[in-house]
Amino acid sequence: MAVEVDARGLSCPLPVLKTKEAITKNPNEEIIVLVDSQVSKKNVTRVAESNGYSVKVEMLEDEFRLKCKKGD
Amino acid sequence: MKKENILIWLSGAVVGLLAVLLVLFGNPLNMGFCIACFERDIAGALGLHRAAVVQYIRPEILGIVLGAFIAGYVGKEFRPEGGSSTITRFFLGILVMVGALVFLGCPLRMMIRLGGGDLNALVALIGFIAGIAVGVYFLKSGFDLGRAREQRTFSAWVLPIVMVGLLLLLILAPVFNPDAGGPIFFSAEGPGAQHAAVALALIAGLLVGYLAQRSRLCLAGGTRDWLLIKDSYLIKGFIAILAVVLIGNILVGVLGITGVNTPAFNLGFEGQPVAHAVHLWNFLGMALVGLGSILLGGCPLRQLVLAGNGNTDSAVAVLGMIIGAAISHNFMLAASPKGVPDFAKYAVIGGLIICLAVGALNREKA
Numbered sequence: 359m360a361v362e363v364d365a366r367g368l369s370c371p372l373p374v375l376k377t378k379e380a381i382t383k384n385p386n387e388e389i390i391v392l393v394d395s396q397v398s399k400k401n402v403t404r405v406a407e408s409n410g411y412s413v414k415v416e417m418l419e420d421e422f423r424l425k426c427k428k429g430d
Numbered sequence: 431m432k433k434e435n436i437l438i439w440l441s442g443a444v445v446g447l448l449a450v451l452l453v454l455f456g457n458p459l460n461m462g463f464c465i466a467c468f469e470r471d472i473a474g475a476l477g478l479h480r481a482a483v484v485q486y487i488r489p490e491i492l493g494i495v496l497g498a499f500i501a502g503y504v505g506k507e508f509r510p511e512g513g514s515s516t517i518t519r520f521f522l523g524i525l526v527m528v529g530a531l532v533f534l535g536c537p538l539r540m541m542i543r544l545g546g547g548d549l550n551a552l553v554a555l556i557g558f559i560a561g562i563a564v565g566v567y568f569l570k571s572g573f574d575l576g577r578a579r580e581q582r583t584f585s586a587w588v589l590p591i592v593m594v595g596l597l598l599l600l601i602l603a604p605v606f607n608p609d610a611g612g613p614i615f616f617s618a619e620g621p622g623a624q625h626a627a628v629a630l631a632l633i634a635g636l637l638v639g640y641l642a643q644r645s646r647l648c649l650a651g652g653t654r655d656w657l658l659i660k661d662s663y664l665i666k667g668f669i670a671i672l673a674v675v676l677i678g679n680i681l682v683g684v685l686g687i688t689g690v691n692t693p694a695f696n697l698g699f700e701g702q703p704v705a706h707a708v709h710l711w712n713f714l715g716m717a718l719v720g721l722g723s724i725l726l727g728g729c730p731l732r733q734l735v736l737a738g739n740g741n742t743d744s745a746v747a748v749l750g751m752i753i754g755a756a757i758s759h760n761f762m763l764a765a766s767p768k769g770v771p772d773f774a775k776y777a778v779i780g781g782l783i784i785c786l787a788v789g790a791l792n793r794e795k796a
Contacts, residue, residue: 367578367579368578369741372569374659396507404434
């Protein structure tokens with residue numbers, strides 16, 4: 359089961375903080391992060407990658423769905 | 431090096447370089463850029479406060495907002511959003527300005543002052559980091575001003591349009607009241623009378639706004655992200671500003687370059703330009719700025735850039751800072767090279783208490 363983090367509408371650094379929290383709590387799960395700005399997309403991607411996840415970005419209407427999987 | 435890292439180093443370096451150049455071309459010493467001081471000058475130019483030595487419509491501020499606005503459209507990142515505790519952000523803007531005008535500078539000028547050898551800025555930096563650390567504690571314990579929502583594009587255009595209006599006021603300098611002066615007031619002496627040419631200052635602002643939008647440069651975010659998640663991305667910009675200003679000031683001296691004002695590296699506490707050496711209040715003033723900036727989600731520079739990029743909450747925070755500057759001067763809360771007035775001390779303590787309350791009372795609902 360993937361863990362979903364809804365970080366839409368949140369400003370810096372909350373999307374990153376919530377992603378990090380989800381990673382710590384669910385180290386073996388796939389994490390899906392919803393964000394709605396380019397800034398958050400970049401920040402969350404950077405933090406997920408630095409924690410050993412590979413990130414796939416899906417563009418939905420006006421928002422991004424970041425699928426973070428462990429390993430590459 | 432990754433493209434992203436090049437961008438943040440470059441942004442910091444360009445800000446630092448322009449800070450030195452703007453002094454050579456007329457800005458006050460150690461004040462090539464200062465978001466707080468320049469917003470205060472704008473408040474004065476609009477007659478919102480009567481401190482005659484700090485009244486001027488600073489094109490740098492207008493340029494930063496418009497540069498970020500252009501970058502937002504060019505990079506398809508422009509995004510009208512708002513509605514996250516807007517009124518709270520307005521008052522946080524006021525408090526950040528109160529703190530900044532006790533130290534006499536925003537976080538950006540703090541680094542520029544440090545690069546000029548002003549050790550008071552080092553005292554302030556420690557206070558700034560302490561304030562950020564308190565903010566990080568709140569972030570870790572669930573602080574959150576709530577989600578922003580999509581807004582109408584019109585709202586997001588309001589502040590950029592106001593900036594164009596200010597530019598017109600600066601260039602046309604209309605006089606409605608020949609006896610009293612106004613509606614626009616320009617300092618005849620003091621820091622407000624020292625400025626680089628309009629076109630130069632505007633271009634410098636546009637460049638900084640553009641780059642800062644691309645790189646997300648934020649003077650408070652660097653320390654915050656390092657303390658919070660050991661992320662060193664933003665702090666690179668912070669370091670680049672300091673390094674380039676420091677090298678620039680020393681080079682100006684070594685090469686014997688002179689300008690309208692000549693920047694210099696002059697290590698010490700006393701006799702620093704547009705500064706005072708009251709350590710406790712330099713420390714606490716910037717602690718208030720640090721904490722307030724974390725609660726706002728970014729330093730004063732970042733608020734301008736976010737506002738240009740469509741964030742109407744940041745636009746309101748900017749307006750809060752301008753009103754805060756008027757309040758600071760009208761209520762005798764602003765420090766000067768002569769020292770820190772007693773009222774300022776109460777205001778900073780009061781501001782810190784309010785920020786602590788904002789931090790403690792705004793948590794995400796489970």
